[in-house]
Amino acid sequence: MDVERTLLIPAEQAGMRLDQAAAQLWPDFSRSRIQEWIKGGQVTVDGRSVRPRDTVLGGETLALHAELEQQSEDRPQPIPLDIVFEDEHLLVVNKPVDLVVHPGAGNPDGTLVNALLHHDPELALLPRAGVVHRLDKQTSGLLVVGKTQAAYQALVADLAERHIGREYDAVVIGHLIAGGTVDEPIGRHARDRQRQAVVAQGKPAVTHYRVVEQFGEHTWLRVKLETGRTHQIRVHMAHIRHPIVGDPVYGGRPRLPRGADDELVDVLREFGRQALHARRLTLTHPETGETLSLTAPMPDDMDELIELLRDYRDGNDEGEAEVIYVRDPD
Template sequence: MIKLLKSQSNMIRHTFEQDSDKERLDIAIKRHCEELSRSAIQAYIKNGSVSVNQTIITTPKHIVNTNDLIEYQFEPQVQCTDLPEARTLEKAYEDEHLVVINKPAGLTVHPGAGQNAGTLLNALLHDYPNNSDLPQAGMVHRLDKDTTGLMIVAKTLEAHTKLTAMMQKRKIKRQYLALVTGRVLQPGTIDEPLARHSHNRQKFAVHPYGRQAITHFTIAERFLHFTLLNVALETGRTHQIRVHMSHIKHAIVGDQKYKPQLKFKKGVITPEFEKIIRSFSRQALHATRLAFEHPITKNSIDVKCPTPQDLEQLLAAVRSEDEAQHGKKHQ
C-alpha cells in the first residue's frame, strides 16, 4: 500500500508500506510515477533530487523498505507545442547524448513575445524530434539573439538534467571574445549583482539587491581606442557581460541596448573607419569556447569555434586604423 501527498511546492512524498520491502529506489518510484521514464527518474536521483527518510540518495539501486519516506521534486513535463523548422545548423561537436551548436548572429534562441517561429528551438525540433519531450527542447543555456558562438544542447533527459546541474554548480567553462570601447589597462574581475532595470524591463542593471554575477576578463589585444578581451563567466545572468562591461565604462562595440560611448576628437580617426565602427549593428561578442566533463562518459570535452566573419572584418578594420595612425600594431 502507498500513501501519496503532493504539496503546493510540487514536492511529492511517498510512504511505502508492505509491497515495497527491499525494492530498488528507481523501480519503487516508477511504479507510482508513470508519467516519467525510468531513465528520467534515475537522472533525477543521480542529480540529488530524491531523499529517503530525509537523507538525499544519489544511487538508483538504493534499496527501500516498508514505511520508508521517499520525497522528490521533479520538474513537470510540459508538452512542447512549437513547430519544427528546417534550418542549417553548424554543429561544433556531437555525440548520442549532446550537441554543441555554433549559433550565428540574428538567430533568436527561443520563441517569445513577437516571435513564435524562426528560432533555434524550432530548428532543433526539426533535427532532433525527440527533443520535444525535453525542457527547452534540450537547451541548457542561452545566448542573446545577436551574440554568436557555442551553445550546449542535450539530446536526452539524463544529459539535460546533469548538464543543467553542472551549469548551476559552475562546472562548465564558458569563454567569450568581446571588443569593447576604450583602452582596458589590466585584467580584472567584475563582481556586481544584476537585476532588471527599474525603468526598462527589457534591460538589466547593476543593483545591490540583484542576483550575484561574476565576470572575469583578460586582455587579448589592445588598440588605440578599443580593447579585445577574453571574458570568462563564473555565473550566467541575462546580458551579464554586456551589463558588466557597460558598468565599468567599457561597453561592447555595437551593443544597441547598452549603447557604447563612441566619442572621438576631430581628426583622431579617419572618416572611413568611423563609419565602419558606428555601423556595426550588433554586440561584438562571441562565445568562443566551452569546456566541461561529459555528463555521461566523463570524458573531457573542450570545444572551440572560430571568430565569425563580421567580427573578423571589424577587428581587421581596427588593426588597419591603428597601423595607419601609428605605423605599427599596438599590443
C-alpha cells in the same frame, strides 16, 4: 513515446523514500516527473500502487509503465544548424547572429528551438527542446543541448554548479591595459523593465576578463563567465565604463578615433550588434566523463572590425590617437 522499465530495488536503498530511490535508479528522469508517475499509478512496487513517500525495503520489483509527454509545442522548421559536436547524448551548435534561441513574443518561430526540433524530433520530449543555456539574439557562438533526459539534467546541474566553462570574445570601447574581475549583482533595471543593471538587490554575478589586444581606444577582451545572468557581460562591461562595441542597449554612443579612415568609421558607426562571441565551451560529457573543450571561430563581422582597428593602431603611433564622440546614425 511509451516507457516500460522493470528492475529490483537494491538492498542498499532500504529505508529510502520510494521517489528518491526511483530517481537514483532512473537518473534520466527528474524526481518531480517520477513523483507524478507514482501519484498517477504508473509506477508500482510488487504490482501495487504506492505513494512517493513510502519507504522501500530492498528486493522489491519496481515497474514503470508511462508515456513521455511532449514538452514542446513548437513546430520543427528546416533552419540550417552549424553543429560543432554531436553524439547520442548531446550536441553543441554555433549559433549565428540574429537567430533567437527560444520562441516568444515577437518571435513565434524561426528560432534555434525550431531548428533543433527539425534536426531531432525527439527533442520535443525535453524541456526547452534540450537547450541548456541561451545566448542573446545578437550574440554569436556556442550553445550546448542535451539530447536525453539524463544528459539534459546532468548538464543543467553542471551549469548551476558552475562546472561548465564559457569563454567569450568581446571588443569594447576604451583603453584597457590589464584584465580584472567584475563582481557586482545584476537585476532588472528600476525604470526600464527591458534592461538589466547592477543593483544592490540583484543576483550575484561574476565576470572575469583579460586583454587580448589593445587598439588605442578600443580593446579586444577574452571574457569568462563565473555566473550566467541575463546580459551579464554587456551589463558588467558597461558598468565599468567599457561597453561592448555596437551594443544597442548598453553601449551608448559610438566612439570614433580621430583620423580613422572611412572604412573604419563606417564599420564603427554601422556595427549592427554587440561585438560579443561565445568562442569556447568546456564541459564534462554526462555519459563518458570526458572533458570536452570546443571552440567556434570568430565571426566575419568581428574579424573585420578587429582587423580595421589593428590597421588604425599600427598607423597611429601605438594607438595613442585622440578620440571623438559621434552622434548615433539616424
